[in-house]
Amino acid sequence: MAAATARAKIGAADIVDVDGLRPLAGVRGLAGVRVYDVGQGDGIAILGMDGEPVLQFDYGGRQGNPFSNAPMADVDMHMPTGGERLLMISHWDEDHWCSAPRGQSAKAARWLVPRQITSPRAVKFSAGLSRISCIPEDHVGQSWRFEAENGDAIWWEKIAAAPDVFAREEDCNRTGVALSVVKAGEDGSEPGVILLPGDAPFDRVGHYRDHFGSGLRLKGLVAFHHGAGTHWTKATEQLLREWSARADVPQIIYSCSNPNAYEHPQTKRYEDNIPGGVQMRTAVLRGQGVAYTDILF
């Protein structure tokens, strides 16, 4: 028998019909994204036109999270989700889901997740969720879309395949899910895109290259891996440089605690490759008594 500390695979069943999910049914359009101060980690809501959260991407916050102390102690109130809203996670590292057990609303949501080899704690937590489905491996590398009524859309993609059946470990950052939020412009608004890569470098996400190729304006992004200086490649730098050259003023959000043990964020990477970008750290919000910051189209 495997030791209790052995890493294992998420055991939920694959979703049968992704297109049947329709999490944006009844949503008029998309306004942007809301990045919560969760300390070290990610917790992001996609916003509808009335400012209402319509889909949650990651529900984390590990070191330095604000949820143990008032006035932020009520995680349900500060990061509302649940009901028919979909909750997706980029990957199973703790800083991307570990606020969910603290409250009730995330546990009540529908979850769509990558099947990954992860901690016993994540496997156990996922097994207790009543509405959780995994993304089928034959969906890997394809871009999927959830569309609002006006053509705005949340694009998502599981960026790489799971390791083979004999694997004991997985680099979850590299095999997870990346999102983007697209303003289609069909209602006369200016088209644009906001990138939510989780912990994966931007150039690893196939549909980001498609967005770049289609001429979409880069409205903003959440820095991958909390602003890490590692895993940058020439391809990542080139993509950001060329994309931001045709943007107005891209917004860059670093979702990390202050201080943290990882030297996040390495802002110079972004200053060099997105000159003129407006930078914001979630860590400064707490001092202002603010729970989140938004990127709006």
Ligand SMILES: [Zn+2]
């Ligand atoms: Zn992370």
